[in-house]
Amino acid sequence: MLVSDFHFDLPDELIAQEPLADRDGSRMLHLERTGGRYSDRMFRDFPELLRPGDLVVFNNTRVFPARLYGRRQGAQPVSPHNPAAHNFLHGRIEVLLTRQLSTEPNDWECLVRPGRKIGVGERLFFGEQDELQAEVLARREFGERRIRFQPVFQSEDDFFAALDRIGHVPLPPYIARPDSSRDRERYQTVYAQPRGSVAAPTAGLHFTSKVLDRIQERGIETAEITLHVGLGTFQPVRVERVEDHKIHCEPYSVSAQAADAINQALRVSRRVIAVGTTTVRTLEHAFRRGAGTILAGASAADLFVYPGFEFGVVKAVLTNFHLPRSTLLMLVSAFSGRENVLRAYEHAVSERYRFYSYGDCMFID
Numbered sequence: 048m049l050v051s052d053f054h055f056d057l058p059d060e061l062i063a064q065e066p067l068a069d070r071d072g073s074r075m076l077h078l079e080r081t082g083g084r085y086s087d088r089m090f091r092d093f094p095e096l097l098r099p100g101d102l103v104v105f106n107n108t109r110v111f112p113a114r115l116y117g118r119r120q121g122a123q124p125v126s127p128h129n130p131a132a133h134n135f136l137h138g139r140i141e142v143l144l145t146r147q148l149s150t151e152p153n154d155w156e157c158l159v160r161p162g163r164k165i166g167v168g169e170r171l172f173f174g175e176q177d178e179l180q181a182e183v184l185a186r187r188e189f190g191e192r193r194i195r196f197q198p199v200f201q202s203e204d205d206f207f208a209a210l211d212r213i214g215h216v217p218l219p220p221y222i223a224r225p226d227s228s229r230d231r232e233r234y235q236t237v238y239a240q241p242r243g244s245v246a247a248p249t250a251g252l253h254f255t256s257k258v259l260d261r262i263q264e265r266g267i268e269t270a271e272i273t274l275h276v277g278l279g280t281f282q283p284v285r286v287e288r289v290e291d292h293k294i295h296c297e298p299y300s301v302s303a304q305a306a307d308a309i310n311q312a313l314r315v316s317r318r319v320i321a322v323g324t325t326t327v328r329t330l331e332h333a334f335r336r337g338a339g340t341i342l343a344g345a346s347a348a349d350l351f352v353y354p355g356f357e358f359g360v361v362k363a364v365l366t367n368f369h370l371p372r373s374t375l376l377m378l379v380s381a382f383s384g385r386e387n388v389l390r391a392y393e394h395a396v397s398e399r400y401r402f403y404s405y406g407d408c409m410f411i412d
Contacts, residue, residue, distance in 0.1 A: 108240075244277075358382065
C-alpha cells in the first residue's frame with residue numbers, strides 16, 4: 048500500500064489558524080461507514096446522534112508548554128514573552144519536548160532547531176535569567192535529541208512550574224503564528240487532567256460543559272482514558288510503502304473503572320465511541336494487550352492502524368480532519384474505508400470546512 052494513496056489537495060486558506068469564538072460552534076461532517084453517505088451538521092448536534100446504550104470514551108490528557116526558545120552557550124538570552132522575535136541566528140535555538148524519559152535525572156526526548164548544529168555535550172539555556180539549562184546527551188535522526196535538565200528541582204512540580212513560566216504552547220507547525228495567551232486555554236480540552244501531552248487530542252477541543260451536560264442528560268455513559276500525545280504526532284511518513292513506516296510509542300493508562308465500563312459495553316455489544324484517534328489507538332492497543340478484553344493499567348501504544356486493520360472495540364469515532372499522507376488519515380481510512388474518507392474530504396474542501404487542530408470535525412459511525 049502506497050503512502051501516496053492517502054494524498055488530497057487542500058487550499059492553504061482552509062487550514063484553521065485561530066480557534067472559533069465558541070468551542071462548540073464548529074461544523075461537523077457526519078459520515079456513515081456503510082454506504083459512505085455523508086451530511087453536513089453542526090457539532091452541537093453530536094449529543095443527538097448518540098443512541099441509548101452508547102459509551103463515549105475521552106482522552107483526558109493535558110498539554111503542557113513544551114516548546115522552549117533559548118540559546119546555545121555564548122549567545123544572548125531569549126525573552127520568553129516575544130517568540131516572534133526569535134530566529135536561529137547568533138546561537139538561538141528552539142526545543143520541543145516530546146517525552147520525559149526519567150525524573151531523576153530529568154532526561155527528555157526532544158526535537159531541536161537548528162537540528163544539524165546542536166551536538167552531543169553542548170549546553171543549552173532557556174529563559175531571560177537562564178532559569179533552565181540542559182545538556183545534550185545523545186543525537187538521533189531528523190533533529191531528535193536526548194537532553195538532561197539542570198538545575199535539580201525539589202519536585203517535578205517545580206520543574207513544570209518553570210516550564211509554565213518560560214515555555215510556549217506547542218502549536219502544530221501548520222499554524223503559522225506565535226502562540227498567544229488565548230492558546231493556553233483553547234489548545235486544551237475542558238476535561239483535561241494529567242499533564243503529559245505535546246499536542247492536544249483535538250477532537251476533544253469542541254466539547255463544552257454544556258455539551259457534556261446534554262450527553263449526561265440523555266443517559267449516555269462516558270469514560271476517560273489517558274494517552275499522552277508525543278513525537279508520533281509530529282513525524283511525517285518518510286517511506287513510500289505504508290507498511291514500512293514505524294510509529295513512535297506513546298504512554299497511556301486505563302483505570303480499573305474505565306476498563307470495567309468498556310468491557311461491560313463490549314460484552315453486550317453496546318456501541319463504544321472514541322473521541323479522537325488517540326482514544327482509538329489506546330482502546331485497540333489495550334484490547335490486544337488483554338487478548339480480547341481491556342486491561343487496566345499503564346502501557347505504551349505503538350499500534351499503527353492502517354487499512355486492513357481489524358477493530359475490536361471502537362464502533363464510531365469523532366475526529367478532526369487530518370494532514371495528507373499522515374498516519375492519522377490512514378487510521379480514519381482503516382475505520383471507514385479510504386474511498387469513503389477521501390470522498391468525504393473532497394466534499395469538506397468544496398464546502399469550505401476548516402481543517403486540522405483548530406478546525407471542524409467528522410463523526411463516523
